[in-house]
Amino acid sequence: MKSLMKNRLAWPVIALAALLLLNQIFRPDFLSLRMQDGHLYGSIIDIMRNGAPTILIALGMTLVIATRGIDLSVGAVVAIAGAASCAYIAASPEPASPVTAAMAVLIAVLAGLLLGVWNGFLVSTVGVQPIIATLVLMTAGRGIAQLITGGQIVSVSNDHYKSIGAGYLFTLPVSILITAAVFVLAAVLTRRTALGILIEAVGINPVASRLAGLRSRNIIWIVYVFSAVCAAIAGLMISSNVTAADANNAGLYIEMDAILAVVIGGTSLAGGRYTLAGTVIGAFIIQTLTTTVYTLGIPPEVTLVFKALVVITVCLLQAPKARNLLRSLKAAPKPGTKEKVAI
Amino acid sequence: MNEIVPVVEMTDIAIGFPGVKALDGVNFRLFQGEVHALMGENGAGKSTLIKALTGVYTIDSGTITVLGEHKQFSTPAASQAAGISTVYQEVNLCPNLTVEENVLLGREPRRRGSIDWKGVRSRTREVLAELHLNHVDPGSLLSSHSIAVQQLIAIARSVEINAKVLILDEPTSSLDADEVNQLFRVIRDLRDRGVAILFVSHFLEQVYEISDRMTVLRNGKLVGEYLTRDLSRMGLISKMIGKEMEALAELDQAPARTRARTGSEVTPFVEARGLGRKGSVSNVDLSIYPGEVVGLAGLLGAGRTEIARLFFGADKADEGSIRVKGVSQRIRSPRAAIDKRIGFCSEDRKEEGLIGDLSVRDNLMLAMQASKGWARRIPRRVQDELVAEYIATLDIRPANPDALIRNLSGGNQQKVLLARWLITSPELLILDEPTRGIDIGAKTQIQKLVNKLATEGMSILFISSELEEVLRLSDRVAVIKDREMVAEIKNDDVSVEDVMTVIAGGTQ
Numbered sequence: 045m046k047s048l049m050k051n052r053l054a055w056p057v058i059a060l061a062a063l064l065l066l067n068q069i070f071r072p073d074f075l076s077l078r079m080q081d082g083h084l085y086g087s088i089i090d091i092m093r094n095g096a097p098t099i100l101i102a103l104g105m106t107l108v109i110a111t112r113g114i115d116l117s118v119g120a121v122v123a124i125a126g127a128a129s130c131a132y133i134a135a136s137p138e139p140a141s142p143v144t145a146a147m148a149v150l151i152a153v154l155a156g157l158l159l160g161v162w163n164g165f166l167v168s169t170v171g172v173q174p175i176i177a178t179l180v181l182m183t184a185g186r187g188i189a190q191l192i193t194g195g196q197i198v199s200v201s202n203d204h205y206k207s208i209g210a211g212y213l214f215t216l217p218v219s220i221l222i223t224a225a226v227f228v229l230a231a232v233l234t235r236r237t238a239l240g241i242l243i244e245a246v247g248i249n250p251v252a253s254r255l256a257g258l259r260s261r262n263i264i265w266i267v268y269v270f271s272a273v274c275a276a277i278a279g280l281m282i283s284s285n286v287t288a289a290d291a292n293n294a295g296l297y298i299e300m301d302a303i304l305a306v307v308i309g310g311t312s313l314a315g316g317r318y319t320l321a322g323t324v325i326g327a328f329i330i331q332t333l334t335t336t337v338y339t340l341g342i343p344p345e346v347t348l349v350f351k352a353l354v355v356i357t358v359c360l361l362q363a364p365k366a367r368n369l370l371r372s373l374k375a376a377p378k379p380g381t382k383e384k385v386a387i
Numbered sequence: 388m389n390e391i392v393p394v395v396e397m398t399d400i401a402i403g404f405p406g407v408k409a410l411d412g413v414n415f416r417l418f419q420g421e422v423h424a425l426m427g428e429n430g431a432g433k434s435t436l437i438k439a440l441t442g443v444y445t446i447d448s449g450t451i452t453v454l455g456e457h458k459q460f461s462t463p464a465a466s467q468a469a470g471i472s473t474v475y476q477e478v479n480l481c482p483n484l485t486v487e488e489n490v491l492l493g494r495e496p497r498r499r500g501s502i503d504w505k506g507v508r509s510r511t512r513e514v515l516a517e518l519h520l521n522h523v524d525p526g527s528l529l530s531s532h533s534i535a536v537q538q539l540i541a542i543a544r545s546v547e548i549n550a551k552v553l554i555l556d557e558p559t560s561s562l563d564a565d566e567v568n569q570l571f572r573v574i575r576d577l578r579d580r581g582v583a584i585l586f587v588s589h590f591l592e593q594v595y596e597i598s599d600r601m602t603v604l605r606n607g608k609l610v611g612e613y614l615t616r617d618l619s620r621m622g623l624i625s626k627m628i629g630k631e632m633e634a635l636a637e638l639d640q641a642p643a644r645t646r647a648r649t650g651s652e653v654t655p656f657v658e659a660r661g662l663g664r665k666g667s668v669s670n671v672d673l674s675i676y677p678g679e680v681v682g683l684a685g686l687l688g689a690g691r692t693e694i695a696r697l698f699f700g701a702d703k704a705d706e707g708s709i710r711v712k713g714v715s716q717r718i719r720s721p722r723a724a725i726d727k728r729i730g731f732c733s734e735d736r737k738e739e740g741l742i743g744d745l746s747v748r749d750n751l752m753l754a755m756q757a758s759k760g761w762a763r764r765i766p767r768r769v770q771d772e773l774v775a776e777y778i779a780t781l782d783i784r785p786a787n788p789d790a791l792i793r794n795l796s797g798g799n800q801q802k803v804l805l806a807r808w809l810i811t812s813p814e815l816l817i818l819d820e821p822t823r824g825i826d827i828g829a830k831t832q833i834q835k836l837v838n839k840l841a842t843e844g845m846s847i848l849f850i851s852s853e854l855e856e857v858l859r860l861s862d863r864v865a866v867i868k869d870r871e872m873v874a875e876i877k878n879d880d881v882s883v884e885d886v887m888t889v890i891a892g893g894t895q
């Protein structure tokens with residue numbers, strides 16, 4: 045039990061479990077799953093499906109934050125990716141064919157790649173502060189998306205395209221499977237190669253990393269590209285789920301949820317050590333909160349306050365100072381686990 | 388002296404970290420108006436004892452009294468408020484604030500609520516003058532000064548606070564002889580004013596010069612408390628390492644080595660002509676032959692580190708040329724230097740070396756992994772072998788590859804950083820103050836290692852504030868003065884005085 049509490053994931057997991065339990069108490073069928081027409085249904089599945097875009101974006105955000113950066117442009121990338129793919133489908137001679145859908149996906153991912161390269165260029169080569177560099181695309185990006193859609197909401201009807209966000213495969217929603225695949229890919233890519241360690245090294249001490257011969261520029265580039273590609277895939281999911289591209293509202297404020305997910309999951313905004321699993325749990329917490337608000341019948345006006353309270357609690361539980369305070373209330377503190385001090 | 392109440396008394400102190408008993412039943416007393424040296428090997432628990440006193444760590448058991456009152460500080464700030472001022476082993480100031488802001492941070496003189504900047508400046512001037520640091524501009528950025536000056540500024544802050552107890556954890560490790568004298572003058576002044584001073588250093592000479600009493604720790608346990616004049620150097624060493632006199636022969640000076648072949652018929656590994664950088668150093672003509680140790684001598688701030696950084700591409704040279712193995716090269720980045728088999732162990736451990744939150748293993752493997760690129764991860768088995776080998780060779784303690792490096796003692800961190808470069812088997816290794824903060828046993832060990840590596844053909848550029856050490860190891864000594872290379876001395880029986888004369892006088 046003690047070693048469990050020391051684990052960085054302990055608090056996020058406990059918070060998630062508590063939230064789920066709360067829901068279960070108010071709605072006894074909350075945790076139940078049922079099979080219908082070969083599809084799995086249930087509140088948990090809904091939470092995962094609705095949370096898929098946030099999880100995806102939060103995964104990319106985690107690596108960016110680990111290098112001491114931040115990516116505010118993900119919401120705009122969501123909009124651009126959705127706009128590009130929908131505009132392509134709408135303009136194509138065969139708007140319902142699978143080839144068109146595949147091309148649309150390719151275009152969206154390429155757009156993400158390009159935008160990530162742009163962010164990475166500003167941060168790593170020009171040396172702009174990440175928050176400013178990505179703010180550029182955050183504001184300009186929605187404009188670009190509007191240019192692509194011509195200021196309209198572009199609706200498409202292509203069943204293949206629709207299946208990305210709303211389809212099922214092996215009884216599970218496709219969006220969940222995609223997200224899981226990206227998670228596994230990211231985890232394997234960073235932990236099987238040296239990428240993870242090098243990302244952390246750059247985030248913890250960029251000067252020392254440079255002197256040890258790290259090409260931090262490449263590493264920073266990789267994480268921004270990864271983040272933007274994740275955002276582009278999320279953009280595909282969102283637009284495909286509603287079969288339309290809304291340049292103004294798609295992915296609005298999703299960067300906030302993603303950053304919150306990362307922080308709740310236990311990765312510090314100061315950069316360095318990160319946990320992808322923590323981020324996924326963090327994103328679940330955020331998504332479950334939204335559901336909880338409905339379950340408990342909390343009036344919409346207080347929803348945000350309620351969310352804020354939960355987020356603050358989880359963050360506080362992770363803060364070394366607060367933990368020490370808690371511990372000293374329980375018993376005499378141990379030095380070994382004391383907050384880290386700069387000495 | 389024993390009748391008076393100690394300013395600080397620590398009894399039966401114990402502190403444990405996961406897997407390590409850092410302190411176990413340690414007693415310690417500190418009296419008014421004395422300089423008390425805390426002695427022990429790397430990892431003996433000196434810094435931990437200090438941190439227990441100042442509230443950085445909470446003790447597991449034992450009692451602390453300050454001026455006769457039971458005290459347990461919960462934060463460093465609380466101990467400071469109680470008159471205990473500490474300069475920790477790694478300078479802990481704010482590099483991007485100015486000198487005056489650092490000296491007076493949180494205690495700025497105020498006029499009608501807002502900070503009185505004129506007052507700040509004049510107060511800082513006064514304090515700096517007391518430390519004979521008149522040349523330091525109070526308005527300059529802290530980071531613009533060498534680590535030595537930063538250390539002195541940290542001490543200036545303590546002087547300003549008017550502390551009753553002044554704790555200095557290895558304050559002299561980055562100072563040259565003059566600065567040490569300067570610091571000692573200040574320490575004696577303070578002692579005569581009744582301040583109790585706790586002093587940690589691995590330089591026995593200094594300890595014998597300045598201290599009145601000493602407490603020796605070994606492996607977290609108390610060995611004893613002695614009057615400095617009662618304990619011989621050999622006695623002290625054997626108490627620190629826990630071995631008897633016979634074993635001490637081991638610690639003898641590094642043996643002489645057959646000198647490297649140099650001259651026109653051999654190509655130097657690296658050859659710099661007129662190397663320089665605007666605002667930094669200029670006119671460096673220096674060749675280093677395979678198997679040769681070249682020492683850089685000079686006062687602090689003379690430009691030794693700057694030269695090292697040019698060779699390594701940490702700063703880009705904008706004048707002159709570099710040839711590596713006879714081929715003209717431009718070294719634009721550390722990475723470019725590493726690709727040419729050059730390694731550089733920086734003097735600034737905390738800022739330029741450690742990746743604090745990563746393990747000993749990851750820190751040790753970093754340079755090698757970086758040069759392989761991220762895609763080709765060094766297999767865990769290979770890592771384990773290399774890490775185990777170097778932990779054993781350099782006697783890194785604790786011998787746990789998974790320990791976070793920031794939890795290691797200062798000397799052991801230094802060994803890990805050294806290993807980071809050794810593991811890449813460079814052809815030119817630039818060592819900037821490699822023995823700083825390292826205990827005498829390990830120091831001899833590292834000196835022997837430098838000797839051995841050179842004998843095996845490695846070129847080494849060796850920088851140290853200790854001239855004796857430079858002379859003992861180097862085949863040649865380049866003298867740096869006022870950011871220029873002023874002389875090159877072949878090291879056959881050159882004495883410290885000879886080099887000092889050159890440093891003082893300019894050219895040969």
Ligand SMILES: Nc1ncnc2c1ncn2[C@@H]1O[C@H](COP(=O)(O)OP(=O)(O)OP(=O)(O)O)[C@@H](O)[C@H]1O
Pocket residue numbers: 380404405407408409427428429430431432433434435436476784785793794795796797798799824826
């Ligand atoms: N925060 C920590 N967590 C875990 N272990 C620690 C921590 N701080 C110190 N230690 C361990 O406690 C022991 C004593 O360390 P300490 O820093 O006090 O040594 P020291 O005598 O100051 O050595 P040095 O001369 O190298 O500075 C070491 O084994 C070190 O690894």
Ligand SMILES: [Mg+2]
Pocket residue numbers: 433434435476556796797798
């Ligand atoms: Mg120490």
